[in-house]
Amino acid sequence: MAHGQTPIIIWFRRDLRLSDHPALTAAAESGRPVIPVFVCxxxxxxxxxxxxxxxxxxxxxxxEGLARLDSRLILRSGDALAQLQNIVAETGATSVYWSRSYDLASIERDTEIKAALTEQGVTAKSFAGHLLFEPWTVATKAGQPFRVYTPMWRAVQGRDVPAPAAKVTRLQSPDTWPATEDLNAWQMGRAMNRGAAVVRPFVQPGEQAARDHLDEFLDRVSKYSSQRDRLDQDGTSNLSEYLSLGELGPRTVWHRVHQAALMGVSGTEAFLRQLVWREFAYHLMYHTPHLLSDNWKPEWDSFPWNTDPEHPDVIAWTQARTGIPVVDAGLRQMYVTGRMHNRARMIVASYLTKHLMTHWKIGMQWFEECLIDWDPACNAMGWQWVAGSGPDAAPFFRIFNPQTQAEKFDPDGAYLRRWIAEGHRKSSATARSYFKAVPRSWNLHEDADYPAPVVALAEGRSRALGAYESRKTH
Known part of the structure; x- marks a missing residue:
């Protein structure tokens, strides 16, 4: 086999798409055989x-998308380096391409893999694609990483974002395909138990579904500014899970929304700011990796948060039975749909970290368990931002009042009725689904009484502020 025709391995990770995919585009344009691979x-x-x-x-x-191109996805499980080396040996591939990741664990893995493959004469190349801007290309005038969002937004909003590459429509196949494992045999959804059947109707996976959602959002983006915080309205983009798994590239989203902005459609800048908020999360995760595991501001290490995940207050929060309807509604939405409205996330997180004085890491880890749109950077920054330990100009003393939040963003109670069954003579199907989604071991039934508040809102707020003031004086 001539070197020019040796296969290229495309190692898919969180980039499950065929368009706006620089690594895949480069491989396809080479004219060489392409072997798509995913390693569990x-x-x-x-x-x-x-x-x-x-x-x-x-x-x-x-x-399925690759099959339509007469290609296939090769599945392997085990150590990523070992599996890539195995496929190189089986196929004679001389190049491995992948899209970059930005968390420390992935960077360390990828650095080791690149060095090992290079040493054995295999070209190992990483590409951009998961972000609008590579984190090391964005800096303050002093050349330092940004620590506050608004200055970063000002710095990047006028920058050119590369146009997304067109969808790859043809991939050269190798002479022989390497063996593949069976996706169903991996049983990746096993831990979802009975919850999978409840959540599944709310999920439309894949690149085409992602593009359909983007089209649908663009039809109503003009209402984004006024409705994105409304719990009772479909005002958000609903694109988070697609961006998280890379079924939709951020450059595609940016250019589609920016095009609408050039046509004078309102609401577009507010959304582009949120897209750059995602970039800010990755910027922080890359430059300050402890964002994922420790207080971003180390002065919060001495704060007296509860760190026991089995504490009765935490159990009540986990089971969405805090007695605070909007908090419970947000959590129940997550259990039934796999997602939670962004405004509800802030209310739910504030209640746990402020009113219940519980460490943000407990909430962050629970979201990591339950959200289908989980994203390492956004999840960690969101929790630290709300808790006060993260990059926020209005830290701990900003405490969301769940009652006033509900009155403002769910004025007619539609969101609460959609997700809270107890106390309603005729509850909604979505509210009842909560009891079908949660573990049987919780022993919860819709005919049970709705619980009294775990802590009164005024009492919880006073306790949190007292702890904050005490911390400042020590």
Whole structure:
């Protein structure tokens, strides 16, 4: 086999698409055979129940898309380097391409793999694609990483974003395909148990579904500014799971929305700011990796948060039975659909970290277990931002009042009725689904009484502020 015709391995990770995919485009344009590969390694194995199940659905959709190009997705499990080396040996591939990741664990893995493959004469190349801007290309005038969002937004909003590459429509196949494992045999959704059947109707996996959602959002983006915080309205983009798994590229989203902006459509800048908010999360994760595991502001290490995940208050929060309807509604939405409205996420997180004085890491890890749109950077930054330990100009003393939040963003109670069954003579199907989604061991039934508040709102707020003031004086 001539070197020019040796295969290129495309190692798919969180980039499950065929368009706006620089690594795949480069491989396709080379004219060489392309072998798409996904490796279920230790980092994949660590995923929580819901994101791992959603990844399985995404892989199935990607495999179908590749099959339509007369290609296929090769599945392997185990150590990523070992599996890539195995496929190199089996196929004679001389190049391995992949899209970059930005968390420390992935960077360390990828650096080791690149060095090992290079040493054995295999070209190992990483490409952009998961972000609008590579984190090291964005800096303050002093050349430092940004620590506050608004200055970063100002710095990048006028920058050119590369146009997304067109969808790959042809891939050269190798003379022989390497062996593949069976996706169903991996049972990636096993830990979802009975919850999978409840969540599944709310999930449309794959690149085409992602593009359909983007089209639908663009039809109503003009209302984004006024409706995105409304719990009772479909005002958000609903694109988070697609961006998280890379079923939709951020450059595609940016250019489609920016095009609408040039046509004078309102609401577009507000959404583009949120897209750059995602970039800010990755910027922080890359430059300050402890964002994922420790207080971003180390002065919060001495704060007296509860760190016991089995504390009765935490159990009540986990089971969505805090007695605070909007908090419970947000959590129940997550259990039934796999997602939670962004405004509800802030209310739910504030209640746990402020009113219940519980460490943000407990909430962050629970979201990692339950959200199908889980994203390492966005999840960690969101929790730290709300808790006060993260990059926020209005820290701990900003405490969301769940009652006033509900009155403002769910004025007619539609969101609460959609997700809370107890106390209603004729509850909604979505509210009843909560009892079908949660573990049987919780022993919860819709005919049970709705619980009294775990802590009165005024009492919880006073306790949190007292702890904050005490911390400042020590």
């Amino acid at each position: 390694d230790d980092l994949v194995g660590r995923l929580g129940s819901a994101p791992k199940w959603r990844l399985e659905l995404g892989l199935g959709a990607l495999a």
